[in-house]
Amino acid sequence: MEKVFIDGLSFAMPLLVMAIGAIYSEKSGITNLAVEGFQGFGAFVGALVAVILMPTLGDGSQTVIYIAMVAAFIGGGIYAILHALLCINFRANQTISGVVINILGTALTAFLTSTANKIMNGDSSNKFILGVCDRFTIPGLSQIPVIGGFFKNMYAFEFIIAGIAVAAWYLMYKTRFGMHLRACGENPQAVDAAGGNVARTRFIAVMLSGALSGVGGICFAYSISANFSPSIYMGYGYLAISAMIFGNWNILPTAAVCLFFGLAKSGGYQLCLNMGLPSNYSDIFMMLPYVLTLILLVFFSKKNHPPKAVGEVYDKGKR
């Protein structure tokens, strides 16, 4: 039972930070299907920095992980400039731009990984071997019956993501910038009339989105796979998008949805083990979050309110 909570939370947190990234972009009025590409590219930059630093700082060093997370944050943000340029400055169809960003991200990271490996070790493998993040147990809280499992064996990055999530929530709902951002997604003309700069706000929002997705990507690389390889494009970016839609484009409900997805995944896996089923039955449980999202959308999609101006190029002359 504890294992369900531990694994569930360690899956939910990276998913959450990616979903928050997606929310930032969509709330500002830019459709974001590019989360998958952002997280992969962010993870690549983080992993590259980690691989470069590892010989000097030592393989097991945990500082490398924190530096890698910062690098992933920056790398994801820089890659997101491309999406922002395409959507805001070059007036591309935002859905198509997202798809292109994902295709380009997969190609670019695969190419750069094998090139970097060739330069550093001489072999052209498509992997960066990373370690696994350290785990902590919070002394008092982990003694609570049942939910104490949430506080046992936590990855260090889970605390960081929790911090980022709170900060992101504050920025979105309690600051002037956050209000401008949300207004850009609902009624950009009004923002313009009030003296705001729609293009700039959206640009920053998309970059933030990429940066947050990048952090999610490197956390997956440091927990589930313990390396960076093309398998980072497992579709978790799309899962984050579905968490966002499920959570009605708000951070708090989305957090709950992410936790639910995480628990469904780990719970299903444990159930499968406990029932003595072979491991391939876990695929059925992997389907669950997607099936549930679809079923719940059937009931709630009438109540779902995506940002009104999402997907539209902002045209000053339009009213």
Next chain:
Amino acid sequence: MKKKELKKSRLAALLTHEKWGGVAVPMLAILLALITASILLIVMGKNPIVAFISFLQGSGIVPKAKYGGGQGILTDLFTTLNTLAPMLLASLAFIIGFKAGLFNIGIAGQMLISGFTATVIVGYSGLGSFIAKPLVVVVGIVTGGLVGAIIGWLKYRFNIHEVVASVMINYIISYGTGFFINTYYANMLTRSMQICSPESRLTLMNVQIAGMKCNIPLGIVLAIAAAFIVKFIFDKTVFGFELKAVGNNATCAKYTGINVGRRFIFSMAFSGMLAGLAGVVYFLGTYNTILPKTLPGMGYDAIAVAMLGNASPIGAIFAATLISVFQCGSNYMSSNLGVAKEISDLITGILLMFSACGGYFQYVAQRRVSRERDLLKAAEKEKEGEQ
């Protein structure tokens, strides 16, 4: 200086031209992508011209210096056609949805489920090739069409955005088929699905043509035919016209008495049918097995191919050919130049990125043309005033 300006305004006029703009814009995107790729190759210390020729050689358009035993230029050409056929079908599938204002991102899933169903129903049945091959096509079309129709219905009945529904369904299909493959149909050695029978496969393997071993894809005939059928439907039929009307302005279409919801279902079903056909051509033609839990990347590439072809069925033929050449020529290019093979995907990606900017090129050109027109008018007015 003046000459440069003249050139610019000529380019602008070409890009906005009613008839030629549709060709000129993708051409500009391709040109820009090739320039970017060339710069990249020069930075890496390689000769870009040799690289591009290697791509053509690897894909069987230009003859190579030497061939292995029993192989020849036709071998490579047919390999390229084997990639081209499913890619063209998949991009046609996207175009049908796109014209009706629907974004079918679920092509990958529809391909996978139809390939899987056809393999299970026909691929293992041991039927003769004259029954099995048409049956594979029918099963593929029906399965893909059903999935497409479900997505359309979800949009019509429950207002679920088709992108969201298709992404969910993609992963449901991916894990669902993955479970069945791993549990019942796995080849223990390769960890992929057991291969389908040669009778049901839509590619004729190892046919001797002029002493060269060729794998002939039957799907290419279907694909080219499908391109012209799609063109015919959009240009000449009421149904196609209504789809375009819905895509251009759904509200307007509704007021003219078109049942928009039903058009959504029809267009998604139609799109799914072509995606299903692409799936069987891909999984029971180009390949003869399915990797569990892997969505074919072609399903996403196809979207970009459609965009590169300006969302027109005939344009898609050219765009799909170009992308196939890059993908199939990459191995030869890689061994010839010693560049990582992944660069072909990278070039494809850059190409797609520029083609996504197509609308922007046209927008800038349009602004230039109208500004020039205004200047001209102003000058004429001044002249009149003088007189």
